[in-house]
Amino acid sequence: MEFIYKQSELKNIAKQIIEHSHSKSLAFYAPMGAGKTTLIKAIVKELGSSDNVSSPTFGLVNEYALESGELLGYHFDFYRLDDEEEAMDMGLDDYLSSGNWIFMEWPEKIPSLIPNDIQNITIEILDEVTRRLIISE
Template sequence: MELIYTEKELQKTANAILAEFSTNIFAFYAPMGAGKTTLIKALVKELGAVDEVSSPTFGLVNEYADTHGNPIAYHFDFYRLKDEMEALDFGLEDYFNVDAYIFMEWPEKIPSLLPDNVIAIKIEILDTTTRKISMV
């Protein structure tokens, strides 16, 4: 599946992604500044989270909940990891077994830890306002 979108079309794009796949684990591959966090923000909003979405660069993981306080998504940013052991040390594998969505930025830092059912989303910058995503 491929989609081309602008920031104005983010919610529609997020809805299309969530409708397309039955899995709940997504890995986002893109260069710095391509809009990984922005797209994840739209996905989390589409899921009904009440929390403000931000990049978990320093904390590694952010949890987002619904109006009842139930976790509906976990957002990881592996950019600052030195190696895969750091991800194992904070219990990454346990998150793969929760009943919530998992959104991962910089998954190329943990290639051997990614589960088989992960959906890879590659974001390509077409111009200053337009992005192309490919999903497999």
């Protein structure tokens, strides 16, 4: 499934991702500056959280909750990892088996740790304001 969108259409794109994803684990593949974190922010909001969404570049993982306080999910940024062992050391398996939403930025840094049921999302930069999003297996 493919979508061409601008930032003003993020709410609708977030709805489409939630509706068409076969998994609560989402892997975002995109170059730097393509809008991975901005899209994850829209998805988290659409799922019912008002938490401040930001890239967990330095902490590696952020946790988001629903208005009720119930845990919504985890947001990972693997950009700064040197190897997959670092992800294992932070307890990635426990996060992945939690049953909560999982949002992964830079999953290509941990190729052998990506779950089989992951939903892959690729973002391509078409121009300064336009993106192509592809939801694939």
